[in-house]
Amino acid sequence: MELPPLQEAAKLIYQRGWLPIPLGYDANGFPKVPILKEWTQLDHESEDISTYPWGAAKGLGIVLGLPSNRLCVVDIDSEPLFNACLESMGDKARCVRTARQRGHVYFYERELSLSSKRTYVYKGQDVGIELKSNGTQVAAPPSPGYSLIKTGVEPMAVSSIASGWSWIMDCLNRHGHEITLKTLPDGGANRFPSPWQRNVPAGERNDTCYVEAHRLREAGMSQEIALDLMRGRWEQHYEAGQDWSEIENTVLSAYKKGALAQKDSYDYHLF
DSSP states (O other), X not given: OOOOHHHHHHHHHHHTTOEEEEEEEOTTSOEEEESOTTGGGOOGGGOOGGGSOGGGOSEEEEEOBGGGTTEEEXXXXXXXXXXXXXXXXXXXXXXXXXXXXXXXXXEEESSOXXXXXXXXXXXXXXXXXXXXXXXXXXXXXXXXXXXXXXXXXOOEEESSHHHHHHHHHHHHHHTTOOEEEXXXXXXXXXXXXXXSOSSBOGGGHHHHHHHHHHHHHHTTOOHHHHHHHHHHHHHHHBOSSSOHHHHHHHHHHHHHHOSOOOSOXXXXXXX
């Protein structure tokens, strides 16, 4: 019996050591939201992906981190910058163009990282860069609108996802594409947002959740109650368009990590 296209692709992705999941549409009509509510708890070795609801899927996602052999992705939220990256990196990196004509660059990392976001300036425009690692997922080909730039290119191995982004920036600089970290009015660079804002914009949801979860942990709040409170925050004060499971995983990460560290340093060493 012939499998549906997404399920057939999922089978091939699973065989290469990555964990695929079915996706539904987000608020903007893009196939980006996991259908499986428990997707952050899945494990590659124990999963039977044939039981997933592929018939209802609008796209295919890949769970990053441990379930996919430490696969991670640099998400570049700008078409011009992604095009510059393609020009600068050549055929050395596995790249995917997204449905919004932006891009993903795939890596394997030796040490699991916490996903994070920063803002850079490229050609006078603010550009969001998200380093997506364990506990996150990305839509991938053959999801509608997603395409692999070049077949046969494996993800580069780096010490951490930040190292991968550092390598991309080095490639850009060598080819004359200047990109700089945006400095905030107080002189800081992309520090965590302030907690307990009444309206949390899309670009700050994960970071804001991370800060707020740490504040609850520091106040002695149990993880269970913190999840209940943060779900209320997500429903009422966070901009729509993000699956609850991503926020839930951020809360769990905050409780595992302990003290909150400022986000102003990365490990940039390749191995």
